Amino acid sequence: MAGEGGDAQLLQALACGDAAAFSLLVQRHAPRVLAFARAVLGNPTEAEDVTQDVFIKLWQRPQTYDPRRGAFTTWLFQVTRNAALNHRERVRGREMPWDEDAAEPVDESPGPEESCGLIEDEARFTAAVGALPEAQRSALALVYSQGLSGREAAAALGVSAKALESLLVRAKRSLRAALAAPAPERDPDRLARGDRR
Amino acid sequence: MRQQTTTRSDPLEDLIARHWPARLEPGALEARLRLIPQQFPQQPASPRWLVSAVAHSPWPWLAGGGLAAASALAGFAVGVLGLLAPAATLDWAALAYGAL
Numbered sequence: 001m002a003g004e005g006g007d008a009q010l011l012q013a014l015a016c017g018d019a020a021a022f023s024l025l026v027q028r029h030a031p032r033v034l035a036f037a038r039a040v041l042g043n044p045t046e047a048e049d050v051t052q053d054v055f056i057k058l059w060q061r062p063q064t065y066d067p068r069r070g071a072f073t074t075w076l077f078q079v080t081r082n083a084a085l086n087h088r089e090r091v092r093g094r095e096m097p098w099d100e101d102a103a104e105p106v107d108e109s110p111g112p113e114e115s116c117g118l119i120e121d122e123a124r125f126t127a128a129v130g131a132l133p134e135a136q137r138s139a140l141a142l143v144y145s146q147g148l149s150g151r152e153a154a155a156a157l158g159v160s161a162k163a164l165e166s167l168l169v170r171a172k173r174s175l176r177a178a179l180a181a182p183a184p185e186r187d188p189d190r191l192a193r194g195d196r197r
Numbered sequence: 198m199r200q201q202t203t204t205r206s207d208p209l210e211d212l213i214a215r216h217w218p219a220r221l222e223p224g225a226l227e228a229r230l231r232l233i234p235q236q237f238p239q240q241p242a243s244p245r246w247l248v249s250a251v252a253h254s255p256w257p258w259l260a261g262g263g264l265a266a267a268s269a270l271a272g273f274a275v276g277v278l279g280l281l282a283p284a285a286t287l288d289w290a291a292l293a294y295g296a297l
Contacts, residue, residue, distance in 0.1 A: 017234075017239050019234035019235075022231075022233070022234055023231050026227065026230045026231060027227075030223045030226070030227060030230055031220035031221055031222055031223060032219060032220055034220075034221045034223050034226065035217065035218055035219055035220050035221040038217075038221060039217045047221075048223075048226045051223065051226060051230070052226070052229060052230060052233075055230050055233055056233055056237055059233045059234055059237060059239060060237055060238075060239055060240045061240055122216065125212065125216045126216075129216075140213055140217075141213075141217055144210045144213040144214050144217075145213060145214055145217035145218070145219050146219050147219060172207075172209055175209060175213075176209060179209075179212075
């Protein structure tokens, strides 16, 4: 993320109740917090709620972040993951644990046949990662999507570097197996309706 | 949705990066986030030195223990005084002990 140094100054200003500093932090970090929350939860609406929870916490208690314990971004991902788990805990029982149909297609403009393939590809990927345990999903997202180093990702997940490596190996093995399996037959009625819920 | 363009050696890692972009533009959410300072009061910072002092120092515990010991000693002293003093003083000693 851009400028940990700049973040430190903004956080100091934030601790003094500077709303402009807060706006800048939102501008800098909200896109990555949202993307990570989306990867963990698989649901765009829930990811937005979690992002809001994270920034409310940052505004209300900026002193919770201790620079001696690591980079601000690592802390932010840690808070995001905890908020996502708490959110999931709150909604458990009244919603599906993983909203497979909430996946958006990749933002390109292919022809109809290609588009159908992309949607199917997206749905298969979403189903495969949705079947992974949350810790494995978070590890994949932090390392391969957010580009964190092993040490940073391990700190964000609260595990050792070795445990992170193990999470990644198991996650990739499960994903490979799921994606290599033959695609399930499409529901012709649903395709005819163009219904993606 | 911004796409990550980095090419990786492992196709699976590339697939993950493509499906999970590192950044998602918050759109309307950003306006909601910017309103947080107006909608939520900022909580005062807890005095860290005090929390840390209580959590990591033996002095608060020693002070508490000392107070308890002093109180027990005072009770014992009043009791002894009550046994040794003449009857008139005994009444006062009993009253004082009761007050304690």
